[in-house]
Amino acid sequence: MAHHVAAAVGTAGLGPAVTVRGSVLIMPAMFGEAPTRSELECPPDAYLTPAICEKYTRLAMPEGWPWDHPVLNLAGPRAPPLGDVAMAPVLVVAAGRDLLRDRNREYARRMKEWGKDVEFVVVDGADHGFFHRFPWSEHADEVVRVVRRFVVDHMDSSE
Template sequence: MCCAKLNRFWRLSIPVGETTDHQLVNPFGPNSKSLEAIDLDPILVVVGGSDLLRDRAEDYAMKLKDWGKDVEYEEFEGQQHGFFTINPNSEPSKKLMLVIKQFMNKYSA
């Protein structure tokens, strides 16, 4: 069920006739330019532990880290996709705001 649901969401999100290897969906796919040689600003990857895209987000962050990119990965256990918009006053949402603030302060000039 999970995979069928995820596949349905992808079909709604990508251009008609494309696959999940489309460059907007898969920055590491065969149709994407390599990010390895690009000098990227620090990246904060945030994901809910119960998010359907959790594995994909973690893979994204780890691949960039393997390439030496400055990546911080924050996973919020038990939270779903968009948890901070669903319940912006929850404890996980408040913690996320602190994580974002700390990230911005760390990398602000």
């Protein structure tokens, strides 16, 4: 949702009172037709598995829609190019042991191809959802530090 809002409002924001300075995507949910390496290598006891992703996809997508639809596969073959869309910087955080890691990496890569200011961070050794499952962990602390730095770096210093 954060991606679609950022692409829709661009750098113009939501009127004079709201300006988008950046977007933070933490382990954004993406799925597609061709499995990625991180999906294929996902252990069966992982917190988020391909079977769970498939179930959520069937629940979220209208019947008959392809799984590479841009609503779900933001960097997939059907995703519209965003080169002409003015967007604020984007931070994408992926977990190193998450099956979404490769799709998150591909999204960041495609955004850079489209000329967007994107930072991609992998939290090594972390599983999907670690920040809410283990909020007092070093991995969660790392995400807080990364997000804080991103926010500070993109604040408007004139206000």
